[in-house]
Amino acid sequence: MPHFNSAHTQVFQNGELTLGLMTPFGDATHDLADMEDQFRLAAMADELGFKALWVRDVPLMVPQGSANTASNLDDPFIWLAGIAGVTKRIALGTAAAVLTLRNPIHLAKTALSMDRLSKGRFILGLGSGDRPAEFAAFNEDPETRAAVYREHWKLLRSALSSSDEQRSVLRSATGGFDLMSKPASDIPMIVVGTSRQSLQWIAEHADAWATYHREDARQQGRIGLWRLSLEQKGASLNKPFIQSIQLELSSDPDTATEPLELGLRTGRNGLNRYLAGLKTMGVSHVILNLTLKQRNAGEIIEEIGQYVIPRFPP
Template sequence: MKGNGNSTVTSRNTAHRTVFVPGQLTLGLMTPLDTRAGELADMEAAVRLARHAETAGFSALWARDVPLMIPQGSPSNDAPPQASAVDDPFVWLSLLAGATSRIAIGVAAAVLPLRHPLHLAKAALSLDRLSAGRFILGLGSGDRPEEFAAFGANLDQRAQAFRTRWPLLRAALSADSLQRQVLLEQVGYPVLPPPAASVPMLVVGSARQSLQWIAEHADGWATYHREEATQQGRIGLWQQAQQQKLGTLRKPFVQSAQLQLLEDASAPATPLDLGLRGDSQAVAAYLARMQALGVDHVMFNLGGERPATEVIEQIATEIIPQL
């Protein structure tokens, strides 16, 4: 396919082919794993878990962009707000990329209104090259007023900033010569030589854009776990937006989910805030329903008291084979 100024490009990198497999639902993990609020991740443990996840059959490792340690609470419980100590996602994923060889790595999501698109492009192209094409860039508009104030950015204008910065970043990450013209016209110089295959760009959350805009410009849409009937409706709207903008071309739908996987083989699936709790059969049945609705990839954020290595092994032996 020829580039036309949006997300239709001549080629996509290895990560896109690894994570978005036609007719198959794949699984990813949000990293770091086995950490507590306010504590820095153990790098040696992270490397071991990344290798374990790759061997276990997971398709991707994901990292968040959390610029400041701002305490955050959950609207569904009375627990006190907690702050996350999260390393820069590009640096963190470089560590995981160097420790693995096949699994994709992705940011979900970089806060585009708080990052200059040329800085983002430099980091994304570098990480894509270091990982041999295993990188996916997810982008969001951000929602923490304290961060916008600290960076001197306007919270109320983040939707416009997202749309304005997207084309330059898209051009820099593209392998298509027509798309790259935007970079050369606005900047005059490339960030790095063009990649062998374009780096996929996902919109994470709504980014305060319409689904029609996301369908036209992004390589896929990533959103959050919701009650199944609600999610079915959102997927229907996503498919409708693609039909309006793209015709028969279909782009992936990605969903995150909190997961507490239980050892008890009789435990039914019960809801969590933005996720579920249950045994392997209940989780596998849930994933089968999600695939039937049109979900292509699920990012699990592991919770509970069990060590991550045990949960990864249980998913590998009892859930992934059923997919």
């Protein structure tokens, strides 16, 4: 059995639901986020009891989605390194690094360094990439991304393991050389989306699976398929299910819940009911992606920390 770092223990607590936040907080489609303000908010989230801060990996500013907007983001690992310096306990994760467009040896070295810098607070979430323009820019074939993902994953899993036996794959790829001292404990690796893999493959190889918000009945069905895949592979039924959600939190705690694309608009009472339902379904961790229209991020983070997190104690 893997011996995981402290991030895994903190974020994934058997039978419980924990909350994390996507960073940067707010709109990432115009100016780059103000680092000083963002790092202040990250420290606030740490103090309030959020369990993880997450960041996306967007190599190129390619317009995407129904709004046809482009994300304007810093390098995810340098961004998380900055956050690591202003926080103490909260886990730091990628959701997700584009595994198919990154050299796996470089990525392994970065992940090992991030885990060391954060004192075991790092989680590596990995996706297969979904922007054709990025594959063209990197001179990579998008049609091979499923196979490339599996190949790169195998090397990364070896490099991020504390087991000498597991690390043989890395040494075979490097001619017998290590990247740096092996980690004291395994760095968790999670699949974000399906990454063009079967659920059976994800159940066998990933330490957790992260997917997006769906209507309750559909999400319950996905969780059922996840559990079935774990059973088929003989894997531990405790492998976590993670869900992201786009959240517009009203200042009125009793605001009725309305659907948004990949999320919802509600007050804190509706949010508490929604999260309680996810916990009952078996969701282990929820990544909140805050929509800022009428309120600033600090207000929302403080309200969730004061009125929502205490409803879901570890």
